[in-house]
Amino acid sequence: MGASSFDIFESLFDMGNMNMGGRGGMGGSRNRAVDGQDEYYNLVLTFNKAVFGVVKEIEVTRLESCDTCNGSGAKPRTKATKCNTCGGQGQVVSSARTPLGVFQQVMTCNTCGGAGETFVPCNICSGDGRVRKTKRISLKVPSGVDSGSRLRFRSEGNVGRRGGSPGDLFVMIEVIPDPVLKRDDTNILYTCKILYVDAILGTTIKVPTVDGMMDLKIPGGTQPNTTLVMAKKGVPVLNKSNM
Numbered sequence: 002m003g004a005s006s007f008d009i010f011e012s013l014f015d016m017g018n019m020n021m022g023g024r025g026g027m028g029g030s031r032n033r034a035v036d037g038q039d040e041y042y043n044l045v046l047t048f049n050k051a052v053f054g055v056v057k058e059i060e061v062t063r064l065e066s067c068d069t070c071n072g073s074g075a076k077p078r079t080k081a082t083k084c085n086t087c088g089g090q091g092q093v094v095s096s097a098r099t100p101l102g103v104f105q106q107v108m109t110c111n112t113c114g115g116a117g118e119t120f121v122p123c124n125i126c127s128g129d130g131r132v133r134k135t136k137r138i139s140l141k142v143p144s145g146v147d148s149g150s151r152l153r154f155r156s157e158g159n160v161g162r163r164g165g166s167p168g169d170l171f172v173m174i175e176v177i178p179d180p181v182l183k184r185d186d187t188n189i190l191y192t193c194k195i196l197y198v199d200a201i202l203g204t205t206i207k208v209p210t211v212d213g214m215m216d217l218k219i220p221g222g223t224q225p226n227t228t229l230v231m232a233k234k235g236v237p238v239l240n241k242s243n244m
């Protein structure tokens with residue numbers, strides 16, 4: 002989403018905030034901070050990485066503070082001046098006389114966008130104070146994630162404007178299925194066929210696991226569709242406090 006559509010959202014929000022009645026100003030809202038928006042990233046993991054967890058370097062493109070103006074949005078070496086339209090209040094009051102009395106509407110000043118001052122915009126960020134940058138960040142993906150897991154990395158989203166808090170980064174996990182191992186929550190399933198005679202007499206077979214090939218002893222007299230358990234070869238329980 003570009004900076005311009007963000008501005009549209011902001012002014013719509015302000016329209017919904019109109020203050021009816023004669024209470025006068027709502028108090029100065031100079032330099033209103035605007036929090037940054039959350040950012041989303043789709044991360045594809047192999048079956049094993051999802052089971053064991055991984056530290057993954059990713060590239061995210063997000064709004065960061067503009068270095069040229071230090072996030073102020075003002076052209077360097079220029080001074081902000083008090084907004085003429087609102088006299089520095091950031092809001093304008095309009096009165097309307099109706100049969101029910103005088104209504105006053107307090108609205109955000111269009112000229113300064115509520116900041117109370119106007120400035121020569123920075124050439125690099127066009128006055129937004131933020132620029133879109135691509136950055137490499139290192140993500141610690143915990144063990145036990147699965148397709149549909151959503152990880153939240155606080156304050157790794159888009160920076161805010163005028164000192165607003167940064168948004169969060171949400172990483173949506175997609176796991177590539179394994180050709181032979183099937184995931185069932187924290188269990189891993191493997192289906193194999195053995196000879197009839199081996200089922201009657203018992204045998205030992207090699208079974209693929211996330212820790213490599215392992216021996217599995219099949220007891221004599223094993224019936225078709227029997228499920229044998231290999232302890233501790235499943236998936237760690239995901240620590241939900243990270244989510």
Ligand SMILES: [Zn+2]
Pocket residue numbers: 067068069070071072073074075123124125126127128130131
């Ligand atoms: Zn700038």
Ligand SMILES: [Zn+2]
Pocket residue numbers: 084085086087088089090091092110111112113114115116117118
């Ligand atoms: Zn103004």
